[in-house]
Amino acid sequence: MTDAIARFADTLRAAASAGTPLRIRGGGTKDFYGRAPAGQVLDTRAYSGIVDYDPTELYVTVRAGTPLAELENALSAQGQWLAFEPPHFAAGGTVGGAIASGLAGPRRQAAGGVRDFVLGVRILDGRGDDLFFGGQVMKNVAGYDVSRLMAGAMGTLGLILEATLKVLPRPAAEATLRLEMPEARALEMLNQWGGKPLPVSASAWRGGELGIRLSGAVAAVKSAREKIGGDEVGASQAASFWTGVRDHADPFFAGDEPLWRISVPSTAPALGLQGEQLVEWGGALRWLRTRADARSVREAAAKAGGHATLFRGGDRSASVFHPLSAPLAKIHRELKAQFDPAGILNRGRMYPEF
Amino acid sequence: MNMRMNDTAFLKKADMVARLLEKLPRASVLFEPEDLRPWECDGLAAYRMVPGVVALPADEDEVRHVLQVARALKVPVVARGAGTGLSGGAYPLADGVLLSLAKMKKILSVDPASRTARVQPGVRNLAISEAAAPYGLYYAPDPSSQIACTIGGNVAENAGGVHCLKYGLTVNNVLRVRGFTIEGEPLEFGSEALDAPGFDLLALVTGSEGMLAVTTEVTVKLVPKPELARVIMASFADLEKAGDAVAAVIAAGIIPAGLEMMDQPATRAVEEFVHAGYDLDAAAILLCESDGTPEEVEEEIGRMTEVLNRAGATAIRVSESEAERLKFWSGRKAAFPAVGRISPDYYCMDGTIPRKRLGEVLQFIGEMEKKYGLRCPNVFHAGDGNLHPLILFDGNDPGELHRTEQFASEVLQKCIEVGGTITGEHGVGIEKINEMCVQFSPEELETFRRVKRAFDPEELLNPGKNIPTLHRCAEFGRMHVKRGQVPHPELPRF
Numbered sequence: 093m094t095d096a097i098a099r100f101a102d103t104l105r106a107a108a109s110a111g112t113p114l115r116i117r118g119g120g121t122k123d124f125y126g127r128a129p130a131g132q133v134l135d136t137r138a139y140s141g142i143v144d145y146d147p148t149e150l151y152v153t154v155r156a157g158t159p160l161a162e163l164e165n166a167l168s169a170q171g172q173w174l175a176f177e178p179p180h181f182a183a184g185g186t187v188g189g190a191i192a193s194g195l196a197g198p199r200r201q202a203a204g205g206v207r208d209f210v211l212g213v214r215i216l217d218g219r220g221d222d223l224f225f226g227g228q229v230m231k232n233v234a235g236y237d238v239s240r241l242m243a244g245a246m247g248t249l250g251l252i253l254e255a256t257l258k259v260l261p262r263p264a265a266e267a268t269l270r271l272e273m274p275e276a277r278a279l280e281m282l283n284q285w286g287g288k289p290l291p292v293s294a295s296a297w298r299g300g301e302l303g304i305r306l307s308g309a310v311a312a313v314k315s316a317r318e319k320i321g322g323d324e325v326g327a328s329q330a331a332s333f334w335t336g337v338r339d340h341a342d343p344f345f346a347g348d349e350p351l352w353r354i355s356v357p358s359t360a361p362a363l364g365l366q367g368e369q370l371v372e373w374g375g376a377l378r379w380l381r382t383r384a385d386a387r388s389v390r391e392a393a394a395k396a397g398g399h400a401t402l403f404r405g406g407d408r409s410a411s412v413f414h415p416l417s418a419p420l421a422k423i424h425r426e427l428k429a430q431f432d433p434a435g436i437l438n439r440g441r442m443y444p445e446f
Numbered sequence: 447m448n449m450r451m452n453d454t455a456f457l458k459k460a461d462m463v464a465r466l467l468e469k470l471p472r473a474s475v476l477f478e479p480e481d482l483r484p485w486e487c488d489g490l491a492a493y494r495m496v497p498g499v500v501a502l503p504a505d506e507d508e509v510r511h512v513l514q515v516a517r518a519l520k521v522p523v524v525a526r527g528a529g530t531g532l533s534g535g536a537y538p539l540a541d542g543v544l545l546s547l548a549k550m551k552k553i554l555s556v557d558p559a560s561r562t563a564r565v566q567p568g569v570r571n572l573a574i575s576e577a578a579a580p581y582g583l584y585y586a587p588d589p590s591s592q593i594a595c596t597i598g599g600n601v602a603e604n605a606g607g608v609h610c611l612k613y614g615l616t617v618n619n620v621l622r623v624r625g626f627t628i629e630g631e632p633l634e635f636g637s638e639a640l641d642a643p644g645f646d647l648l649a650l651v652t653g654s655e656g657m658l659a660v661t662t663e664v665t666v667k668l669v670p671k672p673e674l675a676r677v678i679m680a681s682f683a684d685l686e687k688a689g690d691a692v693a694a695v696i697a698a699g700i701i702p703a704g705l706e707m708m709d710q711p712a713t714r715a716v717e718e719f720v721h722a723g724y725d726l727d728a729a730a731i732l733l734c735e736s737d738g739t740p741e742e743v744e745e746e747i748g749r750m751t752e753v754l755n756r757a758g759a760t761a762i763r764v765s766e767s768e769a770e771r772l773k774f775w776s777g778r779k780a781a782f783p784a785v786g787r788i789s790p791d792y793y794c795m796d797g798t799i800p801r802k803r804l805g806e807v808l809q810f811i812g813e814m815e816k817k818y819g820l821r822c823p824n825v826f827h828a829g830d831g832n833l834h835p836l837i838l839f840d841g842n843d844p845g846e847l848h849r850t851e852q853f854a855s856e857v858l859q860k861c862i863e864v865g866g867t868i869t870g871e872h873g874v875g876i877e878k879i880n881e882m883c884v885q886f887s888p889e890e891l892e893t894f895r896r897v898k899r900a901f902d903p904e905e906l907l908n909p910g911k912n913i914p915t916l917h918r919c920a921e922f923g924r925m926h927v928k929r930g931q932v933p934h935p936e937l938p939r940f
């Protein structure tokens with residue numbers, strides 16, 4: 093396994109000296125995400141496997157090339173899971189890809205995002221230096237938090253070799269409820285429930301139907317079911333519904349109309365953009381299928397206090413992620429230059445200028 | 447030569463003061479020796495330095511002005527909240543400006559619908575929860591100093607508390623930080639949505655000890671106050687059993703709202719002070735809290751009691767009222783002042799270790815007590831592995847302070863050796879800067895310096911804290927220990 097790291101480091105050093113762009117890739121299940129990938133493929137799957145897992149310590153250290161499904165099975169065998177519910181999109185995705193993309197699933201609203209579960213990383217920077225940040229403990233404030241910086245950086249700052257993730261026990265009980273209501277009412281109710289001690293772990297509204305998932309102690313789920321009302325959905329139907337939302341297998345995500353991911357404060361009123369919507373995360377995530385121009389989508393998102401990503405389809409040569417303010421763009425360029433001076437790591441995958 | 451340097455420093459200070467006064471009122475710029483004295487240290491009182499100038503801006507315009515003046519004159523800036531930090535993060539510089547955010551203490555908004563509060567950096571941690579209480583909400587991270595410490599300081603240090611296992615640290619509870627770069631440019635990290643485009647700079651600035659930007663506004667998440675909370679106090683005849691009990695609770699799939707351990711010297715010191723009703727015959731006690739709906743709490747308390755009994759608890763008491771719950775916690779929360787009563791001085795450590803190595807580390811601390819001839823009671827955030835050994839010493843005896851520092855340094859290095867970290871929630875500051883050389887390799891330290899340069903190329907924001915220079919590491923002379931790496935890493939371990 094150390095051979096694999098040595099090979100990665102050699103590849104990085106050679107690419108840095110020749111100025112060859114590298115395209116870091118695991119299972120390729122997120123090739124559609126971000127700006128169009130380019131460069132010589134560096135396949136991370138050669139470095140795979142769980143390094144350290146002790147369920148009572150609530151962490152797992154895993155190599156980045158490990159299939160996400162393999163990790164999830166190992167955790168599941170101990171009654172635990174990755175609480176941020178990473179999407180799969182297709183079979184074969186890796187842990188490294190899940191972290192680099194920074195994408196969390198329906199449970200995000202209750203559990204937190206990828207970055208909230210990253211406790212430590214081992215990376216190779218653009219010079220090929222082998223670096224450890226963070227560690228295997230929940231609380232760690234030594235030095236800057238470079239580990240969390242890797243979550244969602246799209247592989248532009250370093251090649252993730254290993255990550256230590258916080259894991260949690262699976263809840264004792266779950267139930268899914270279905271209610272009918274228009275968007276404005278759904279947003280209002282979701283925010284109201286959010287302010288109460290109710291174990292809401294996911295929500296999805298589309299076309300006048302609201303799905304609510306409750307997760308927690310048996311008694312808590314039972315009493316919340318009574319407070320929220322609606323019809324209970326059977327367990328297997330519920331499981332496939334939430335997997336469909338998580339992995340974009342739900343019919344809402346079919347077809348090739350551009351898909352926008354609009355992240356806004358949960359209380360933002362209906363955005364009023366043309367196209368079909370699926371609202372998740374208690375109102376904080378609005379998926380939109382539309383052929384509307386990028387500018388109007390971005391303006392609506394920004395006006396609501398959020399940002400919009402062209403998630404799938406559309407023109408990937410232009411900007412996919414929401415443009416940054418000038419001072420933030422400057423810091424991004426500086427950080428990129430510091431971590432990857434030759435600019436070889438996933439160049440242009442996130443923003444055109446790096 | 448000396449004379450000339452002093453003249454230069456004097457002129458520079460006079461220039462600095464004059465330029466600050468162009469925008470700040472007279473009362474907001476302190477420069478007379480008697481006015482500067484109260485600012486000479488933060489919570490790490492063993493280290494003192496009178497700052498060159500203290501600036502107390504009242505709004506963002508004034509903050510920007512201070513930064514622009516400092517940058518123009520190449521004067522370092524140390525930001526400070528309430529000065530309760532325990533690692534010297536706000537230790538002043540004699541040739542620098544101490545930028546106190548104490549005047550910026552307005553709660554700008556509390557929004558019950560979005561469950562957020564927008565506050566200025568000088569707002570006290572507890573004041574946020576008080577403002578949110580009418581809506582049944584509160585701000586979760588609760589460092590022991592929460593009555594006094596400010597949210598700006600919490601962001602700078604990524605402060606924790608006793609409920610982190612379930613509710614997270616500052617980094618998990620802050621949505622957005624507005625601040626200024628050293629150039630005086632305003633920027634926002636994070637957003638009021640659950641994420642923001644680009645790199646997660648919010649995570650990077652949280653815990654950056656004021657070295658990347660100066661915080662002027664924070665949006666925090668508020669969470670619904672649980673309907674009920676109850677705490678179990680369990681006694682154990684030895685520390686190892688108590689440690690195993692913690693693992694057993696988690697193995698049972700329970701994440702308690704709080705999970706704390708205190709050893710006998712700590713409970714005895716505390717009991718005399720606050721009469722929390724602790725079992726003084728126990729070698730260690732555990733406090734395990736459950737919160738949620740009444741049904742949920744009943745279910746969880748039942749399950750935890752069973753697990754603790756099976757793990758060998760010699761006695762178990764469950765709080766029967768909110769007053770009793772607070773009484774059980776009062777001892778833990780008052781641990782530091784209580785220890786302050788039984789010793790002229792104490793030194794609080796903050797290492798974090800994988801919990802399974804607890805027995806080994808406590809035994810090591812016991813050996814160090816003998817080696818250095820100093821006592822060391824322990825309080826421990828058992829759920830998340832964060833240790834707070836308190837070394838008792840007498841600061842009037844210079845030998846004792848020196849021995850205390852050596853004692854602490856050895857314990858921190860032990861924490862690294864077992865796969866932990868030198869600081870869980872108090873920060874590095876100046877206190878643990880040498881041990882950074884042990885925890886990180888030269889290349890890793892260089893990466894930190896690169897991060898710093900990306901934000902602050904001239905290194906004017908809180909220089910000399912957190913990240914040691916390689917030169918300093920060479921002087922300290924301890925080798926970097928690859929964390930968690932055992933002598934034969936090639937051998938399978940489980």
